[in-house]
Amino acid sequence: MPGAGTRPGTTVAEPAPARLLDLSRLVSRADRLPTGIDRVELAYLRELLAETVPLFGLVRTAWGYLLLDRNGCQALLDRATGQASWGRPDLLSRLRRGLGPQRQRAESDLRRVAVARCLPSRLASMLSRHLDRGTTYINVGHANLTEKTLFCVKQSLEGRIVVMVHDTIPLDYPHYQRPGTVERFRAMLNRVQRYATLILCNSACTRADVTRHMTPRGTVPDMLVAWLGVEDLTPDPDVRLPPGFDENRPCFITIGTIEPRKNHMFLLDLWTDMVTEMRPEKMPQLLICGARGWNNADVFARLDSDPMMGLHVFEMPGLSDGQIAALLLRMNGALFPSHAEGFGLPPAEALSLGVPVICNSLDIYIEILGHNPVYASVRDSYLWRQETERLAHSQNTGQITGKKFQPPTWRAHFNTVLSSL
Numbered sequence: 001m002p003g004a005g006t007r008p009g010t011t012v013a014e015p016a017p018a019r020l021l022d023l024s025r026l027v028s029r030a031d032r033l034p035t036g037i038d039r040v041e042l043a044y045l046r047e048l049l050a051e052t053v054p055l056f057g058l059v060r061t062a063w064g065y066l067l068l069d070r071n072g073c074q075a076l077l078d079r080a081t082g083q084a085s086w087g088r089p090d091l092l093s094r095l096r097r098g099l100g101p102q103r104q105r106a107e108s109d110l111r112r113v114a115v116a117r118c119l120p121s122r123l124a125s126m127l128s129r130h131l132d133r134g135t136t137y138i139n140v141g142h143a144n145l146t147e148k149t150l151f152c153v154k155q156s157l158e159g160r161i162v163v164m165v166h167d168t169i170p171l172d173y174p175h176y177q178r179p180g181t182v183e184r185f186r187a188m189l190n191r192v193q194r195y196a197t198l199i200l201c202n203s204a205c206t207r208a209d210v211t212r213h214m215t216p217r218g219t220v221p222d223m224l225v226a227w228l229g230v231e232d233l234t235p236d237p238d239v240r241l242p243p244g245f246d247e248n249r250p251c252f253i254t255i256g257t258i259e260p261r262k263n264h265m266f267l268l269d270l271w272t273d274m275v276t277e278m279r280p281e282k283m284p285q286l287l288i289c290g291a292r293g294w295n296n297a298d299v300f301a302r303l304d305s306d307p308m309m310g311l312h313v314f315e316m317p318g319l320s321d322g323q324i325a326a327l328l329l330r331m332n333g334a335l336f337p338s339h340a341e342g343f344g345l346p347p348a349e350a351l352s353l354g355v356p357v358i359c360n361s362l363d364i365y366i367e368i369l370g371h372n373p374v375y376a377s378v379r380d381s382y383l384w385r386q387e388t389e390r391l392a393h394s395q396n397t398g399q400i401t402g403k404k405f406q407p408p409t410w411r412a413h414f415n416t417v418l419s420s421l
Contacts, residue, residue: 025141167342229410236322259293
């Protein structure tokens with residue numbers, strides 16, 4: 001029993017360590033529509049803002065580093081999602097060459113709300129002054145994973161370093177990459193192996209790929225698989241179809257940056273074959289939705305000069321998620337002949353809306369999408385044409401019959417991840 005004048009001891013739960021979310025990617029891409037990885041960083045920002053655990057944001061800008069508190073993180077979310085507008089660029093942004101107007105405004109706004117800022121050489125000092133030891137650093141954007149950032153975070157915070165690796169495509173398919181990408185990615189992955197205490201993988205396929213690349217170099221950090229969430233898309237009723245589009249003819253859509261691994265040339269060749277054998281009024285149409293990327297001069301030339309353009313094939317860049325959703329609901333199907341993918345959000349989103357999907361038989365598609373799409377190897381153009389024409393003439397236009405695809409959710413993702421932090 002306790003002695004006189006004492007009370008039974010009580011156990012007080014240790015407060016959860018603060019979280020430092022790297023938001024450099026969102027800020028660096030403030031002038032672009034969000035891609036898949038951008039949307040992951042946004043999802044983490046939303047979720048961690050909704051948690052009670054203290055949250056800070058780290059942003060690498062053109063002039064150095066900014067530290068945001070919860071209010072600063074909320075201000076960034078509001079602006080990145082269009083709930084608020086970016087302000088006027090300050091003098092520092094106007095003096096920095098090479099910054100686009102939107103990024104000038106973004107960095108200026110965040111300087112105005114930051115709780116601290118520093119030149120690159122003072123990063124460790126800034127983190128030590130403002131954050132408690134044990135703070136967990138989280139980077140899900142493949143950005144700012146530099147030697148300086150990781151070293152300073154480890155030295156100053158002595159907390160966990162959690163990094164998401166979305167894929168190893170630059171190492172596995174170097175011939176699809178821009179000059180210098182492979183070397184930069186390999187160096188980044190080596191730094192992640194040395195510094196990370198936990199690697200988040202968006203799929204079992206990615207975990208296997210990361211393990212394969214890291215094992216020859218030594219100890220592999222702990223890894224956790226958590227599928228990404230597929231968001232409910234709200235169709236935008238104001239989406240406009242391009243001039244020359246015939247609403248009485250069947251139509252298909254493909255979604256993604258026009259880069260070599262997305263294999264747009266395969267679809268252009270497929271449409272060319274159909275044009276030579278089908279009457280124009282029966283010919284299906286194709287919407288190519290995505291910005292032009294890199295290393296794809298032959299495809300760009302086709303898009304600029306092919307007689308099918310504006311008649312059977314239409315290029316539609318710069319669409320919002322809501323506009324894409326509205327188009328999907330009008331389609332006979334969505335086509336994805338990619339040579340490689342990191343996860344495959346567009347086909348998952350199409351399936352979740354009830355739109356039939358034909359895609360290349362990639363392991364990542366099979367893992368995430370299960371039996372729901374039609375799988376057709378891009379080595380079998382006859383099968384692609386057969387399945388495309390079947391959907392074009394189906395009586396169930398634009399809708400999958402039977403049980404609807406249940407996509408992975410962000411709630412399930414964060415239940416897995418946050419329980420491990």
